[in-house]
Amino acid sequence: MTVVRNLIKIIVPIIIVAGFFFIMSNFKHTQTLSLAEEKRIKEYASLMQQAKAKEEDKTQILSLSSVAALGKGSAGEEVKVVQKSLGLNPDGFFGLQTEQAVKEFQMKNGYTADGVVGPQTWDALVNTGKDAEGPAESTSNSL
16 A cells, blocks of 8 residues: 555645646747737837727717806816827826916916816817817806
8 A cells, every 4th residue: 555655645746847848849839920020019019008098088078068157276187188188197186287278278268267167169170179179158157
């Protein structure tokens, strides 16, 4: 009985090691990518992520255009979208910096510069971004 146990103690590890090398030898037959191919795949994935992010931003802006007016003290995802559209660091809080950027955008585009993002300012941000031109009407229309 002890002879059988000793043989098992010797044979089982050998079988395990042999199995490991058998499995690993099969990986050699898989196709490996060159560094240039890996780089192209990473570049493509990066470009796809950038395109997707831009599309998501535009979709988010379009879906938020029905939001009530945003002004100083507002907070949340809607404010982040406004801040991104104006080229600000999106922190989600409508403070003095955001208000000033909104006023500049409104003045540049012919709207009453009240610093409030209402339906007309939303439309200007969505339709043509920072270079939008619109009528000189107040953007603080309450919904």
